[in-house]
Amino acid sequence: MEARHQFGSRLGVILASVGSAVGLGNVWRFPMEAGRGGGAAFILVYVIFVLILALPVMCSEFVVGRKGRANAADSFKRLAPNGSWSMVGYMGVLAGFLILSFYIVVAAWTLYYTVESLRGTLIGEHDFNLFYSDFSTDTWHPLLYVFLFLVANTVIVAGGVQKGIERCSKWMMPLLFLIIVTLACFSLSLPGASEGVRFLLYPDFSKLTIGVVLSAMGQAFFSLSVGIGCLATYASYFKRDVDLIRSSFVICLLDTCVAVVSGIVIFPVVFSIGASVDAGPGLVFITLPHIFNLVLGSSPVANYLFSALFYILLLVAALTSSVSMHEMVTALVHEKFRLKRPQASVIVAVAVMVCAAACSLSFGAWKDVTVFGMVFFALFDFVTAKFMMPIGGLCFCVFVSWVMKRSVVENELCGSRSSRTRRVIVSVVYFFMRAVAPLCLLGVFFYELFGR
Ligand code: PHE
Numbered sequence: 470m471e472a473r474h475q476f477g478s479r480l481g482v483i484l485a486s487v488g489s490a491v492g493l494g495n496v497w498r499f500p501m502e503a504g505r506g507g508g509a510a511f512i513l514v515y516v517i518f519v520l521i522l523a524l525p526v527m528c529s530e531f532v533v534g535r536k537g538r539a540n541a542a543d544s545f546k547r548l549a550p551n552g553s554w555s556m557v558g559y560m561g562v563l564a565g566f567l568i569l570s571f572y573i574v575v576a577a578w579t580l581y582y583t584v585e586s587l588r589g590t591l592i593g594e595h596d597f598n599l600f601y602s603d604f605s606t607d608t609w610h611p612l613l614y615v616f617l618f619l620v621a622n623t624v625i626v627a628g629g630v631q632k633g634i635e636r637c638s639k640w641m642m643p644l645l646f647l648i649i650v651t652l653a654c655f656s657l658s659l660p661g662a663s664e665g666v667r668f669l670l671y672p673d674f675s676k677l678t679i680g681v682v683l684s685a686m687g688q689a690f691f692s693l694s695v696g697i698g699c700l701a702t703y704a705s706y707f708k709r710d711v712d713l714i715r716s717s718f719v720i721c722l723l724d725t726c727v728a729v730v731s732g733i734v735i736f737p738v739v740f741s742i743g744a745s746v747d748a749g750p751g752l753v754f755i756t757l758p759h760i761f762n763l764v765l766g767s768s769p770v771a772n773y774l775f776s777a778l779f780y781i782l783l784l785v786a787a788l789t790s791s792v793s794m795h796e797m798v799t800a801l802v803h804e805k806f807r808l809k810r811p812q813a814s815v816i817v818a819v820a821v822m823v824c825a826a827a828c829s830l831s832f833g834a835w836k837d838v839t840v841f842g843m844v845f846f847a848l849f850d851f852v853t854a855k856f857m858m859p860i861g862g863l864c865f866c867v868f869v870s871w872v873m874k875r876s877v878v879e880n881e882l883c884g885s886r887s888s889r890t891r892r893v894i895v896s897v898v899y900f901f902m903r904a905v906a907p908l909c910l911l912g913v914f915f916y917e918l919f920g921r
Contacts, residue, residue: 473538473833474630476706481635483719485793488638488701491645492722492790493575494692494781498867500735502688504752507676508668512729514682519690519721520694522909525860525901526695527720529869533882534704536873540800541698544705549872552640557864561698562801564857566817567696567849569794570824573622574846576787577614578605578754583780586758591776592769597759601751606833617826621788623818626795627811630706634792648782649727652734659764660842661741668740669732679916685709686913687854693724694793696862697853702797702807712884714894727786734779738764753783824849855917863910870903 476482503511518587537544542558604610625633656662690696704713737891739756742763758776763773795817803813824845827835831844840848869878882895 472630474706475630475708476635476711477631478635479711479716480862481631481639482658482703482707482711482734483716484638484642485634485789486521486700486716486720487723488634488642488789489694489699489793490692490720490790491642491727492694492849493572493579494688494690494790495724495728495733496786497575499688499692500732501752502684503669503732504736505676507673508595509670510672510674510677511681511685512669512732513672514677514685515689515728516725518686519693519725521901522686522696522862522906523689523693524717524721525898525906526690526865527693527717528713528882528898529865529902530695530698531704531707531717532869532873532878533698533865534701535707535709535711535713536877536881538705539700540705540804541701542801543804544698545868549868552872554864554868554872555696557861557868558698558701558801560857561696561701561861562798564697564853564861565699565794565797566623566821567824568853569791569798569821571828571846571849572787572791572794573615573618573821573825574611574829576618576791577611577825578785579780579783579787580618581611581613582754583777583784586773586777586780591758592772593764594762594766596759597755598751600758601754604754605754606836608834609832611829611832612826615829616822618788618791619818619822619825622791622795623814625788625792626799626817627814629810630796632828634796637792638748638789641789644787645727645782645789648778648785649730650736651774652778652782653730656734656737657770659741661739662737665736665738665740666733668736683913683917687858690858690862691729691854693721694790696858696860696865697797698861698865698919699793699797701865702800703793705800710884712886714882714891714898722856723829776827859910859913863907863914866902866906875899 472747476485504875505511506514533544533548534541536858539547539559541561542555545554548554582591624638627633628636640731657666694700735752735757737758742760757779761772761776765775795814798817799810799814802808802817806813808816828849831838831846836844838844843851878899879895882898883891
């Protein structure tokens with residue numbers, strides 16, 4: 470049998486996992502949610518959810534993946550051969566597939582905006598509402614970009630764990646950090662900067678409704694890629710010397726930093742002309758290009774650079790995240806059907822293309838085709854964010870802390886470090902996996918079902 474792939478270095482592990490976590494969720498969705506949820510008030514709730522929910526789920530995924538050493542479904546099967554726990558893995562892979570199908574549509578818009586910003590088309594006053602709706606509601610044009618994005622994605626996944634995913638994360642993630650810091654510095658030098666930063670730092674608790682709290686939880690799951698076995702798949706390629714707890718903390722920290730810094734990039738620009746911060750999904754594709762022109766219109770070079778760098782940032786973030794979703798589905802197809810990795814990745818890509826087309830058409834030709842009152846794009850988003858991710862997260866925590874032997878789990882989490890502090894940290898994380906995270910998730914679930 471072919472030897473299982475592994476990440477080559479610990480840095481590669483961190484960069485690939487951060488690559489999965491940092492994505493459109495950070496740059497596109499987080500500022501929009503924070504804008505609606507009262508700035509710092511939202512961020513505070515978000516950070517609490519990261520610590521009490523996302524982190525324990527992430528550690529559980531890492532344990533399942535590294536101990537199981539297979540795709541998400543088979544890892545469960547190996548660890549508990551007599552149960553139906555592998556269903557959790559299958560559900561996760563399905564969720565990954567569905568998320569990828571709508572995610573890639575927004576990634577395709579990003580690719581289009583990147584190309585247009587590099588061509589200089591975004592410079593000068595346009596009606597960006599029209600620019601965005603002309604493109605997103607068209608039938609073939611967005612599909613062409615979905616296809617191109619998917620090709621790039623498939624080439625990376627087909628390349629393998631070390632030569633594809635790790636190699637591209639190793640240069641793309643540093644590039645992403647460099648761009649975002651450059652943009653933040655630039656943004657902070659704008660006239661409206663202090664107001665934008667104040668908005669991010671001063672909490673407006675009056676905006677904190679139960680709906681906002683729940684969306685902060687959904688955002689934490691989505692942004693950290695947890696609950697569907699995506700990180701479990703990556704962990705199946707970790708070597709024994711990777712410190713699971715430390716890696717989880719680093720990933721959560723970097724992901725949250727990128728999200729907050731994205732806010733620092735976006736809000737000063739928005740505030741400098743007094744535009745609304747809760748402009749919704751159109752913020753990045755309609756409001757921002759318009760504002761770039763207003764704020765930087767007097768200097769075409771700065772305008773060109775800022776908008777091109779911004780969309781390249783978004784593109785890189787989207788690419789490394791979508792690769793991780795593609796990888797988890799490919800790993801399953803590759804191992805289950807004993808296909809070669811490139812073949813498996815192409816088969817997955819074809820299937821994704823079909824579902825992504827349905828999501829893309831949701832904005833145009835199929836805008837009246839609805840299931841439970843939702844177009845495909847919204848349906849996939851709703852089902853995965855409201856049900857599959859939280860249920861998956863709950864199952865991962867319960868499996869690791871109630872079904873697996875405690876000594877085995879502690880051994881995975883402690884690694885070669887058995888200092889007192891380490892044992893205390895592991896006990897705390899274990900308690901969160903066993904009680905706090907499951908109770909919270911059940912509470913949210915019952916509220917969603919009966920409380921509204
Ligand atoms: N975390 C990614 C983002 O923030 C999205 C994602 C979700 C990636 C689930 C993998 C799995 O954009």
